[in-house]
Amino acid sequence: MSETTVTSPAPRSGSTSRKVPRIVILGGGTVGLYSARRLRRRLGNREAAIVVVDPRPYMTYAPFLPEAAAGSIDPRHVVAPHRRALKGVDVLQGKVSEIKHGERTVQVTPEEGEPYWITYDHLIVALGSVSRTLPIPGLAEQAIGFKNVEEAIAVRNHVLDRIDRASSTWDPELRRRMLTFTFVGGGFAGVEAIAEVEDMARDAVKQYSSIEADDLRFVLVEGSRRILPEVSEELGGYTLEQLRKRNIEVHLSTFLNSCVDGNVVLSDKTEFGSETIVWTAGVKANPVLANSDLPLDKLGRVICLPTLQIADADGNVVPDAYAAGDCAAVPDLLNPGSFCPPNAQHATREGNHLADNLARVLRSAEPTDYKHKNIGAVASLGMYKGVAQFLGFIKVRGPFAWFLHRTYHVYAMPTLNRKVSIIAGWTANLLWRREVVPLGSMHDPRAEFRAASVPPKPKEEPKAADQSATPAAEVKPAAAKA
Numbered sequence: 001m002s003e004t005t006v007t008s009p010a011p012r013s014g015s016t017s018r019k020v021p022r023i024v025i026l027g028g029g030t031v032g033l034y035s036a037r038r039l040r041r042r043l044g045n046r047e048a049a050i051v052v053v054d055p056r057p058y059m060t061y062a063p064f065l066p067e068a069a070a071g072s073i074d075p076r077h078v079v080a081p082h083r084r085a086l087k088g089v090d091v092l093q094g095k096v097s098e099i100k101h102g103e104r105t106v107q108v109t110p111e112e113g114e115p116y117w118i119t120y121d122h123l124i125v126a127l128g129s130v131s132r133t134l135p136i137p138g139l140a141e142q143a144i145g146f147k148n149v150e151e152a153i154a155v156r157n158h159v160l161d162r163i164d165r166a167s168s169t170w171d172p173e174l175r176r177r178m179l180t181f182t183f184v185g186g187g188f189a190g191v192e193a194i195a196e197v198e199d200m201a202r203d204a205v206k207q208y209s210s211i212e213a214d215d216l217r218f219v220l221v222e223g224s225r226r227i228l229p230e231v232s233e234e235l236g237g238y239t240l241e242q243l244r245k246r247n248i249e250v251h252l253s254t255f256l257n258s259c260v261d262g263n264v265v266l267s268d269k270t271e272f273g274s275e276t277i278v279w280t281a282g283v284k285a286n287p288v289l290a291n292s293d294l295p296l297d298k299l300g301r302v303i304c305l306p307t308l309q310i311a312d313a314d315g316n317v318v319p320d321a322y323a324a325g326d327c328a329a330v331p332d333l334l335n336p337g338s339f340c341p342p343n344a345q346h347a348t349r350e351g352n353h354l355a356d357n358l359a360r361v362l363r364s365a366e367p368t369d370y371k372h373k374n375i376g377a378v379a380s381l382g383m384y385k386g387v388a389q390f391l392g393f394i395k396v397r398g399p400f401a402w403f404l405h406r407t408y409h410v411y412a413m414p415t416l417n418r419k420v421s422i423i424a425g426w427t428a429n430l431l432w433r434r435e436v437v438p439l440g441s442m443h444d445p446r447a448e449f450r451a452a453s454v455p456p457k458p459k460e461e462p463k464a465a466d467q468s469a470t471p472a473a474e475v476k477p478a479a480a481k482a
């Protein structure tokens with residue numbers, strides 16, 4: 001793709017004339033949304049113009065993705081639309097493809113059209129992370145990630161669709177493959193995803209006379225010796241026990257070796273067919289950062305000071321540049337020697353802290369250090385099931401933990417409108433039970449129309465008499481020239 005020399009798509013807030021400094025925020029996820037909102041509250045329109053760049057028109061509240069996949073929350077309600085949530089902020093839809101901080105410009109590649117460059121005075125890097133994958137045979141072709149709302153919807157529809165198809169299949173081997181669901185990665189995302197989806201599938205098969213709950217096979221593969229490293233060993237052990245009680249097969253200290261054509265081979269020699277493979281085995285910093293002149297650490301994260309200012313390897317501040325969230329190596333001052341883990345608890349707070357610091361710097365004050373003591377972790381394991389741990393020693397299990405999970409995340413979900421919609425949806429589900437209809441065809445909505453379409457008539461072959469006329473007409477100019 002060739003690139004244009006456009007220097008700015010002219011954001012609205014009168015910033016083209018640069019009467020006010022322009023702050024460009026790369027990524028409109030957790031850090032991007034929180035920092036943009038906080039900056040807009042702190043700084044008037046005459047103090048700063050704010051631009052957010054993201055290929056998606058919304059921020060996704062990822063902790064609710066497992067519930068969205070399970071149909072407990074309408075997927076539309078786990079996203080906060082930028083245009084609505086970011087009043088007074090310019091939003092550009094497109095992917096950041098290159099960062100030249102030395103020249104204070106970033107290249108934006110829109111979904112359609114040529115890439116262009118925008119200039120800025122201050123930069124916030126909030127590009128998040130992508131799934132960390134391994135070169136496993138068959139993985140790219142067979143598996144799906146679980147990082148965004150599109151994937152959560154696809155997993156839900158795929159699982160329900162397999163159940164639906166299996167109910168009309170006589171071939172026992174094919175049926176087993178369709179009803180075997182494999183999740184790789186036993187961290188928060190993987191455990192919540194498998195637990196929620198299994199709960200939904202168990203609910204769904206009640207509607208089928210030909211499928212029993214015992215026909216479903218859910219397999220969790222985890223490379224380390226335990227699941228949920230985010231909570232204590234005891235609570236992780238409790239969760240493992242709960243999953244196993246539900247007949248979820250958990251393989252610890254085990255790796256996925258291959259999954260070519262859905263034939264799963266694990267490092268403990270287990271082999272089985274599975275048409276559903278969900279990959280939740282960790283994240284890595286957004287790889288687009290490699291296409292920048294910003295200082296990165298060995299893991300590809302932007303190096304930061306505790307003030308969330310970007311710094312070089314010697315700790316010297318890179319002027320006018322800030323970063324936070326999954327894409328940044330932010331020192332954890334309360335655990336010296338380590339970095340803040342990539343989670344929403346830190347991302348929301350870092351976003352706000354970063355905005356406060358940038359506002360301070362713009363007003364010639366000193367930025368302050370980011371410090372946050374982990375308040376705990378909550379996980380939902382399906383309807384009325386959960387685990388929670390607070391302040392390191394308060395451990396809760398079962399329905400109360402599930403209730404705490406919902407309460408905490410509704411509180412943390414941005415925008416009042418989304419909070420109310422989620423609670424309304426949960427209430428409706430309590431009264432009428434959640435909907436478990438597969439809408440698999442929505443992933444190729446044009447298929448039926450394509451099949452019904454009448455192909456255009458082929459051009460009529462010129463008649464024999466005309467055939468002699470055409471070349472004559474074509475050679476005319478040459479003949480004329482001669």
Ligand SMILES: Cc1cc2nc3c(=O)[nH]c(=O)nc-3n(C[C@H](O)[C@H](O)[C@H](O)COP(=O)(O)OP(=O)(O)OC[C@H]3O[C@@H](n4cnc5c(N)ncnc54)[C@H](O)[C@@H]3O)c2cc1C
Nearest residue numbers: 027029030031062063095096128325326342343344345347
């Ligand atoms: C399934 C799941 C469950 C989770 N559950 C929990 C939980 O229970 N508790 C918890 O604390 N944390 C949880 N997390 C982690 C948490 O959601 C993340 O740590 C947090 O969202 C990170 O925020 P961020 O702003 O760094 O990245 P994100 O919120 O991911 O935002 C990154 C943004 O950058 C955009 N972007 C990507 N590439 C480009 C590009 N080239 N140009 C421009 N924009 C780009 C993306 O579209 C996105 O909007 C969960 C994560 C997942 C996936």
